[in-house]
Amino acid sequence: MLDSLQDGLRSAFKTLRGQGRLTESNMREGLKMVENALLEADVSYSVVKDFMQNVTDKAIGQDVLKSLKPEQQLVGIVQQALIDILGGDSDPSLHLKPDVTVLMMCGLQGAGKTTTCGKLARLIGTEGKKTLLVAADLQRPAAVQQLHIVGESVNTPVYSEEGASDPIAVCQNAVKHARDNGIDVVILDTAGRLAIDEELMNQLKTIDLKVQPDQVYLVVDGMTGQDAVNSAKAFNDALELDGVMMTKLDGDARGGALLSVKHVTGVPIKFIGVSEHMDGLEPFHPDRMASRILG
Numbered sequence: 001m002l003d004s005l006q007d008g009l010r011s012a013f014k015t016l017r018g019q020g021r022l023t024e025s026n027m028r029e030g031l032k033m034v035e036n037a038l039l040e041a042d043v044s045y046s047v048v049k050d051f052m053q054n055v056t057d058k059a060i061g062q063d064v065l066k067s068l069k070p071e072q073q074l075v076g077i078v079q080q081a082l083i084d085i086l087g088g089d090s091d092p093s094l095h096l097k098p099d100v101t102v103l104m105m106c107g108l109q110g111a112g113k114t115t116t117c118g119k120l121a122r123l124i125g126t127e128g129k130k131t132l133l134v135a136a137d138l139q140r141p142a143a144v145q146q147l148h149i150v151g152e153s154v155n156t157p158v159y160s161e162e163g164a165s166d167p168i169a170v171c172q173n174a175v176k177h178a179r180d181n182g183i184d185v186v187i188l189d190t191a192g193r194l195a196i197d198e199e200l201m202n203q204l205k206t207i208d209l210k211v212q213p214d215q216v217y218l219v220v221d222g223m224t225g226q227d228a229v230n231s232a233k234a235f236n237d238a239l240e241l242d243g244v245m246m247t248k249l250d251g252d253a254r255g256g257a258l259l260s261v262k263h264v265t266g267v268p269i270k271f272i273g274v275s276e277h278m279d280g281l282e283p284f285h286p287d288r289m290a291s292r293i294l295g
């Protein structure tokens with residue numbers, strides 16, 4: 001995961017470690033390599049700028065160079081800056097209510113929304129809770145069928161209505177069905193499109209308004225870099241997201257979206273998809289991810 005970013009940061013630290021004595025000038029050289037590693041990972045420019053400002057002020061300004069182990073201190077400073085940029089102490093808890101909790105899942109087509117709905121149902125199931133998946137993507141005929149297949153693979157019932165054309169009614173009926181049947185969590189698999197358009201956003205806003213989900217999540221494809229950040233911005237403007245679930249970080253994702261999305265949109269990452277299998281969803285902890293990136 002994020003191999004090239006890891007390599008880039010490692011070589012920056014290695015350069016510094018090789019120096020007999022650290023000076024402001026070789027510290028700046030090491031920091032430049034950190035900056036390049038972030039830019040090469042496709043991290044948003046504004047994020048890189050803020051990140052470097054933060055790190056440089058600490059590394060050059062606070063007697064780090066006079067300390068006994070300046071390079072270790074630099075690693076600590078970069079680690080803390082990574083934690084901050086990844087969301088600080090944001091936690092991935094779903095904050096389930098004692099009765100029914102409704103989670104609304106949104107995303108562009110192909111981002112991994114339906115797969116993530118299944119993964120989430122599986123994860124919630126491991127905590128002994130009952131989940132109902134709801135087929136609210138009525139845009140694509142195959143979507144309802146796909147959710148049934150996913151539901152079966154994670155032993156979770158799927159609510160769908162044959163021939164339905166109103167996703168709002170489907171969601172409302174599903175929530176009622178969940179209340180009547182002792183379900184703990186309802187996951188709404190809403191429609192996706194190839195691109196953000198007004199019709200899609202209006203449909204999602206209406207579901208949000210009429211069904212009043214407890215939490216709204218956006219699923220984005222981590223391999224799409226800045227596009228993932230831009231769609232998070234657009235969905236958050238329309239829906240006030242509670243969190244992002246970023247998929248496909250097992251692929252050759254460079255990490256730009258992962259490092260940019262919270263800082264650019266203010267929306268924390270809650271879960272990450274790390275395989276196409278149903279057990280490939282991990283709760284996201286900024287501190288653990290920062291340690292993983294720094295190896």
Ligand code: GDP
Binds near residue numbers: 107108115116274
């Ligand atoms: P949707 O259109 O947003 O509902 O997307 P799907 O759930 O159908 O997923 C699109 C493709 O991405 C499928 O082939 C999934 O197996 C794949 N996929 C989803 N999440 C992940 C992930 O975390 N890692 C990998 N490698 N593939 C994923």
